Amino acid sequence: MMYRHSWIAALIVCALTAGTHAAEPKTKTPPRGKKASIVEDGPRDYTSRNFLLHTDISADEAKELLQRLETMLTQVSKYWGKPNGQTIEMYVAKDVNSWPAGFFPPEAVDSMTTGGGLTMSQTRAMVNTLTGKKIGNIAAKSIVYAVADHGTPQHEAVHAYCHQSFGTTGPTWFAEGIAEIGHYWKDKDYSVQIHPEVLKYLQRSEPKPLAEIVDSRERTGDSWQNYAWRWALCHMLAYNPNYGDRFRPLGLQILAEQGATFQSVYGPMAPEIAFEYRFFLDHMDNGFRVDLCRWDWKTKAVGLRGSANVQSKIEAARGWQSSRLLAKEGQMYEFTATGEWSIEKEGDKLTADGDANGKGKLVGVMFDDYKLSDSFPLGTTGRWATPSDGVLFVRCDDAWNAIADNTGVITLKIKAAE
Ligand SMILES: [Zn+2]
Structure with missing residues (x-):
């Protein structure tokens, strides 16, 4: 040769x-x-x-x-x-x-x-x-x-x-996405810290579809707006533990020109990625942490019968977490939340009822088929009729970009009401 x-x-x-x-x-x-x-x-x-x-x-x-x-x-x-x-x-x-x-x-x-x-x-x-x-x-x-x-x-x-x-x-979305992570990189800080104009743009725009971001016809130097979408996708994939494990081997294969593509590596996870990418953009703010707000895809949720109950530990310093309840539309449930948490470093200890303004309150949302309902208040104890089928996710109510300094865990118990 x-x-x-x-x-x-x-x-x-x-x-x-x-x-x-x-x-x-x-x-x-x-x-x-x-x-x-x-x-x-x-x-x-x-x-x-x-x-x-x-x-x-x-x-x-x-x-x-x-x-x-x-x-x-x-x-x-x-x-x-x-x-x-x-x-x-x-x-x-x-x-x-x-x-x-x-x-x-x-x-x-x-x-x-x-x-x-x-x-x-x-x-x-x-x-x-x-x-x-x-x-x-x-x-x-x-x-x-x-x-x-x-x-x-x-x-x-x-x-x-x-x-x-x-x-x-590598391809444009990857090369510019990881370079933009480098652009905003700060030692030991995984929170979103981007240019205020870029932030405003991402907050106000209709999300660019994933398929368009990773399209091989995209070219470098096109516009700062396209760089913003590339950054958002790469930041989510690299720092969200649900996808981060695959981001590194994907990157290495792309850099070694071994033919790996976004679709070949993440294809089977596309619905999850689309959901979390959208969720990230919906809550986009400086200080937001994709690692703390990763969606819990693994915890199994169950329906309740008779006197059976489900129990979960809910951390104040996380986003939505599974209550393990697979709720049935129209069914009435009873819940109690015990323990304390706080929404500031060394802040006041609060129950799941939160403070006088409702901050730190236990709140819920229904997840069904990759869609979320509006959120609703729960608190320490009560009865609640679910408006739709789905898995109940809960969290400590706090600004989305300020949950990293929260501390404490509460225990949530739910059973079907008579
Ligand atoms: Zn560049």
């Missing part, structure tokens, strides 16, 4: 910034010329273990950025099980005009001046000269260009790591 080596170039243009930039692209840039003369010392180089940084930010800012990038890269490479083997070279510009004219490729200038970034990658591939088919990658090098905001260098560094380590960044 004959092989040849050929360089394949790839550009990942990242449309990262939220609506503010699109609506007012120039307002954030001070008058040119003036600004350039204020910059005293221009671009400099800084290095750390994995990064070579060319930048015009201050030495202190550069040190902080490198530290943040190193910590993120450690986490990312641990997650994907492949240490970064090659220096990641990055140009991070606060003011593109303080650099020599013509210094950056024009595409990079376009991205940076509109508040985004760009990763230029080259892969040296081994190609079978008879068939023209690619056999494997033997070298990969990326150069990152990013505006000096908080998230863009982190986003682009994920692309560079993936490309240099795996020779590819």
Whole structure:
């Protein structure tokens, strides 16, 4: 067999910034010329273990950025099980005009001046000269260009790591979704922490269907809105324990170009994913935790007859949890909830009746065929007639983005009323 080596170039243009930039692209840039003369010392180089940084930010800012990038890269490479083997070279510009004219490729200038970034990658591939088919990658090098905001260098560094380590960044939904997780990444914080404009957009829009997000015709650099959907899907899949176990092998297969797709890995779980993706978007807020609000698909619910009862332990610091009751429409039930919980760290202990405003009260919702009813109050004890068939799910009433600091567990007992 004959092989040849050929360089394949790839550009990942990242449309990262939220609506503010699109609506007012120039307002954030001070008058040119003036600004350039204020910059005293221009671009400099800084290095750390994995990064070579060319930048015009201050030495202190550069040190902080490198530290943040190193910590993120450690986490990312641990997650994907492949240490970064090659220096990641990055140009991070606060003011593109303080650099020599013509210094950056024009595409990079376009991205940076509109508040985004760009990763230029080259892969040296081994190609079978008879068939023209690619056999494997033997070298990969990326150069990152990013505006000096908080998230863009982190986003682009994920692309560079993936490309240099795996020779590819995968399909658009995956490449940009995980890069956006990197964009918003904060050490030891799994809560949603996204740009306020992106948040507002996701809260107010009709959810983009999953099939459209993972469509192979999607392209990078299209719009920040599409990046928001990619982020939402990848964040949910990566951080929700119901799907996280499959996200890593899926990602590795995608990065190794082994033909795995969203459908091949998650296909059988599509109804569950669609439900939890929708649920995530319905409760989207900074501070929301997909891990704490994962849906309980496993606990078996049972119907009640005679004097039999069901019992469940309900944690204050979780979303909806199964009561184990498979309720029948029109049937009357009796319930008692014992124990205490609180809705703040070291806050007042509350019963399942909650406080004077009803916060911390035990509330319920009916789940049937992937649909939820409106929620209704329960409390410590009472009788309740179910309006429809379904499984009763319950939780401690609190703002959805503020449940992580809750403590305590109550025990809920339900039996059929006479
Ligand atoms: Zn990107």
